[in-house]
Amino acid sequence: MDLKRRSEADPFEYAEFTLRELTPEPFTQGSIAEVVVPVGSDRPTRVNEKIHRIYVCLAGEIEFRVEGNVFRIAPGDVLHVDTGEEYGFHNGGYEEGRLILIRIPGPAIPERV
DSSP: OOOOOGGGSOOEEETTEEEEEOOOTTOOSOEEEEEEEOTTOEEEEEEOOSSEEEEEEEESOEEEEETTEEEEEOTTOEEEEETTOEEEEEOOSSSOEEEEEEEESOOOOOOOO
């Protein structure tokens, strides 16, 4: 058993977003992160290189573009982006968005000492 508390996960800036790495240490097959998406911010289109990239919307409404299709996700919605699909997103709403991002495999993590 391992408990990862959000309050103990230091936020860091990535592009226009704030992230918190929430992956419990024993979980090595993927990663879990909170992504804060400010109003007006944009994730330019890119190709998903992960096997699975899953976004769970916690707050706000985020507009995703996946393979030319547009989806607006709201709290409780879950979006899966498959390997090789082009995707991006934008917060054109009136409130900050919050997403949980699950990536499999996760990012390369330096060896833990």
